Amino acid sequence: MTAGRADGWTRRHKGTRARSLFVWCVLSGAIASSGLLAQQPADRSKPPAVGPAPSLKLPAIEKRTLSNGLQVWVMGVHKVPTVHLELAIRTGVAADPAGKFGLASLTADMLDEGAGSRNALEISDAIDFLGAALSTRGSVDATYVDLHVPISRLGDALPIMADVIARPTFPEAELKRLRDERLASLLEMEDDPEELVQVAFPRLVFGPQHRYGTPVLGTAASLKSFTVADLKAFHASQFNPANAMLVVAGDVTAAKVVPMLERTLGAWKSPGAAKTAAVAPAPQLTARRVYVIDKPGAAQSQVRIGWIGVPRSTPDYFALRVLNTILGEAFTSRLNNNLREVHGYSYGASSRFDMRLSAGAFYASAGVQTDKTAEAVKEFFNELTRIHETVPAGELEKAKNYLALLVPRSFETSRGTADALAQAWIYDLPADYYTTYADRVRAVTAADLKRVADKYIQPDKFAVVIVGDRKTIEAGVKTLNLGPLTVVEPGQVFK
Amino acid sequence: MLHTALLVGLLLQATPQPATGPRLEVPFTQFTLPNGLHVILHEDHTVPLLTVNVWYEVGSAREKPGRTGFAHLFEHLMFMGSKNAKYGDFDQLLEAAGGTNNASTAEDRTNYYIDIPSNALDLALFLESDRMAYLIEAMSPKTVDAQRDVVKNERRQSYENAPYGMSSIAIAEMLYPKGHPYRWPTIGYTEDLTAASYEDVIQFFRMYYQPANASLVVAGDIDPAKTRAAVEKWFADVKPGKAVVPPIDYPHPTLNEVRKKTIQDRVQLPRLYLTWITPAHFAPGDAELDVLSSVLAGGKNSRLYKRLVYELQIAQDVTAFQASKALNSEYQVIVTARPDADIARIRAIVDEEIKKIQQAAPAEREFRRAINQIESSFYDRMERVGNFGGVGDQLNSYYVAAGNPGYFNEDLSRYRALSPDDITAAATRFLPLDKRVELVVEPKK
Numbered sequence: 032m033t034a035g036r037a038d039g040w041t042r043r044h045k046g047t048r049a050r051s052l053f054v055w056c057v058l059s060g061a062i063a064s065s066g067l068l069a070q071q072p073a074d075r076s077k078p079p080a081v082g083p084a085p086s087l088k089l090p091a092i093e094k095r096t097l098s099n100g101l102q103v104w105v106m107g108v109h110k111v112p113t114v115h116l117e118l119a120i121r122t123g124v125a126a127d128p129a130g131k132f133g134l135a136s137l138t139a140d141m142l143d144e145g146a147g148s149r150n151a152l153e154i155s156d157a158i159d160f161l162g163a164a165l166s167t168r169g170s171v172d173a174t175y176v177d178l179h180v181p182i183s184r185l186g187d188a189l190p191i192m193a194d195v196i197a198r199p200t201f202p203e204a205e206l207k208r209l210r211d212e213r214l215a216s217l218l219e220m221e222d223d224p225e226e227l228v229q230v231a232f233p234r235l236v237f238g239p240q241h242r243y244g245t246p247v248l249g250t251a252a253s254l255k256s257f258t259v260a261d262l263k264a265f266h267a268s269q270f271n272p273a274n275a276m277l278v279v280a281g282d283v284t285a286a287k288v289v290p291m292l293e294r295t296l297g298a299w300k301s302p303g304a305a306k307t308a309a310v311a312p313a314p315q316l317t318a319r320r321v322y323v324i325d326k327p328g329a330a331q332s333q334v335r336i337g338w339i340g341v342p343r344s345t346p347d348y349f350a351l352r353v354l355n356t357i358l359g360e361a362f363t364s365r366l367n368n369n370l371r372e373v374h375g376y377s378y379g380a381s382s383r384f385d386m387r388l389s390a391g392a393f394y395a396s397a398g399v400q401t402d403k404t405a406e407a408v409k410e411f412f413n414e415l416t417r418i419h420e421t422v423p424a425g426e427l428e429k430a431k432n433y434l435a436l437l438v439p440r441s442f443e444t445s446r447g448t449a450d451a452l453a454q455a456w457i458y459d460l461p462a463d464y465y466t467t468y469a470d471r472v473r474a475v476t477a478a479d480l481k482r483v484a485d486k487y488i489q490p491d492k493f494a495v496v497i498v499g500d501r502k503t504i505e506a507g508v509k510t511l512n513l514g515p516l517t518v519v520e521p522g523q524v525f526k
Numbered sequence: 527m528l529h530t531a532l533l534v535g536l537l538l539q540a541t542p543q544p545a546t547g548p549r550l551e552v553p554f555t556q557f558t559l560p561n562g563l564h565v566i567l568h569e570d571h572t573v574p575l576l577t578v579n580v581w582y583e584v585g586s587a588r589e590k591p592g593r594t595g596f597a598h599l600f601e602h603l604m605f606m607g608s609k610n611a612k613y614g615d616f617d618q619l620l621e622a623a624g625g626t627n628n629a630s631t632a633e634d635r636t637n638y639y640i641d642i643p644s645n646a647l648d649l650a651l652f653l654e655s656d657r658m659a660y661l662i663e664a665m666s667p668k669t670v671d672a673q674r675d676v677v678k679n680e681r682r683q684s685y686e687n688a689p690y691g692m693s694s695i696a697i698a699e700m701l702y703p704k705g706h707p708y709r710w711p712t713i714g715y716t717e718d719l720t721a722a723s724y725e726d727v728i729q730f731f732r733m734y735y736q737p738a739n740a741s742l743v744v745a746g747d748i749d750p751a752k753t754r755a756a757v758e759k760w761f762a763d764v765k766p767g768k769a770v771v772p773p774i775d776y777p778h779p780t781l782n783e784v785r786k787k788t789i790q791d792r793v794q795l796p797r798l799y800l801t802w803i804t805p806a807h808f809a810p811g812d813a814e815l816d817v818l819s820s821v822l823a824g825g826k827n828s829r830l831y832k833r834l835v836y837e838l839q840i841a842q843d844v845t846a847f848q849a850s851k852a853l854n855s856e857y858q859v860i861v862t863a864r865p866d867a868d869i870a871r872i873r874a875i876v877d878e879e880i881k882k883i884q885q886a887a888p889a890e891r892e893f894r895r896a897i898n899q900i901e902s903s904f905y906d907r908m909e910r911v912g913n914f915g916g917v918g919d920q921l922n923s924y925y926v927a928a929g930n931p932g933y934f935n936e937d938l939s940r941y942r943a944l945s946p947d948d949i950t951a952a953a954t955r956f957l958p959l960d961k962r963v964e965l966v967v968e969p970k971k
Contacts, residue, residue, distance in 0.1 A: 215842045
């Protein structure tokens, strides 16, 4: 097969840079007529005018509740005869007990390793035979069970999904296998500079005690401590209809699918707690420090600079999204333009506010060539300083349009649609949130940007984390006089 | 209910599929402009977006010795401005209209897409046609230098600094004789990137970026008549090329022995790569090897996964795939070992499993499970119109590889027509244990 599989291909830039869009909107305006029916020579003296953006027409969400209280949202997307179901449980890393970091994630991973009357191999065989895909995953703020299946096989696949959600058996042997797999995964993360910096940065910003300072997977020590009893107790306390919701998107209607769900999931009952409180915010950084993790001979330095940002519920959400689009989210953003296009130090640079139920990190990051590490860090700080100046009107307009008009992409596929709806539920977005999204993006002013830049981007307090070849980069980085420099052992950030 | 023009006229049966299943229908229209540019249009109004997707039939296989990596470097230069859209305009104008874009280079082709709200069709066509017609007018040695630095950093990030990143380069050098177009990496050798010149850019553009060597798909929320008129308007002044692009050909390379190599990397988990040269995309054996991949490494019950990862737990992961290409393909089995596992033992078990499938056909359920998975993957690929791998990209892919943009159904039929014995025959013929390349990546001491 050719689709994206072969090792040989190389692309202009990584990712689509349209990350974390879990919102949608209805845009006003008529569909502009495009093209001319009569042949005229093309006028290339200026770019063709772009008319008003077309409106996004989405089907209504059919909201239902099963007899056990489980909320079900159905959206018909009648294009391909498949359906995507996403069960979201509002249980994430915040539910991990102290000393048991990774329990939520491992419990999620164990759901399909034995459930109901089937063992792990039988579940996998049954799902694969149906041409379906079933996945379970624990992320920062939620646990997901996803089923993607041809519509004609939905009736066969649903009872398996229901078993996985409500009746996992947590076999001892499978626990041992997944634990060993995760211990090896931690070693793989340590080996990859791009992944290592993603572990090191939060550890150095949030510390070892705060949950956000340790990977979702947990640590080697916590992984070794888990028992089947831990998993069973965790499942019993967290997995219940009051703490969950199910999105169904694809070639279905509520009238057709809800009775099927009632038969398979309607009897699922559990007395567990409804919702875990978000973790307490970590103390903010107060002075700038530099950390270097040595990778002798590395061709690039992985650089990550920032501090603690904001929770998803921040009232400054829209201003921050526009600000970050300008700073480091879009391809034409200042960081990418500076480090990639102007200086050629990097394949790509970006920044991000990682918004979670509690405040996650803000960071700017890039892989930069080893012999230009200090120069690149200097340019990061130039941009993190310049963002406090008033943003020119044209740059602001471009960023607002970009952000507002990306929204329909979330609804191109059944999987994207299900995910967008589930995210809206997890973060308690208001009912009018979707229809007002574009307007709220467009309402952001240059003064708003200045205010949130001053409040949330304070470069003199940032942590600067560099994974690279210490002997080549250390002297240059020191000449920047950013603050005290600490050398950190790679293994230390995983403890 | 979402309105859509994409009709997928099929209903899967609750019982296992017969050899011929319902048809996949992806309606499209096509025409060729006087300058040779082939155009394909497809309507889908699910969301108010469209994709403009262009394939140029040139990739790293067309490169000259000493200039490896050039096709990919050139791809980057396509974003450096053209006569009427100066450097920076391309991304600035598209983002201001809510658009995104990307491009990629492989051995046999280079593809570009712009995904944008449907009101901005003319803007996307203006930008795409301007660089097809007038790229060179805006090119200078300085623009070449700027992207040369970016590409070298792409190489550092994705190859030199990535765990196991140099393995694909080492394997190709063992697999192919000197001069074979697949021997060098698409990213190129660093010294060749340094050597690439402004003159090379002009020659390459004139030869390979002529309209007759390209195909354009506009798909999504479009009105076909208006879109055709707009395409004719914007691409009419792209001048036809002067030279004819010669067909690319190379004698099918053969391996007559096992070639072995061990390299070291900054990793803690050793990894084994086994690679064979296999039939080209759409040639007999190509589809069989896709099914074999599923039997060997698709899901917990697949043979290699079950033994190495699930039962023995001496491997962290296992992958098997047929990388289909125009001249010939490559079949690869990759096993990442657990930290202290013995690579020789893992290799012996892989060989045992390959021997088994060479001696006896897969069980009916095992075979059907693989076919059902492949069939589902066809439907999944029909959901999204834009981006890499979306319907627009696939229409171009089928046009380039098979001469027919609507080859979806014929492609799927290849798999539906197979039997379990076909898998065994392909494994026997194309994966001889004594004719292959073996690369081991071991932890640096």
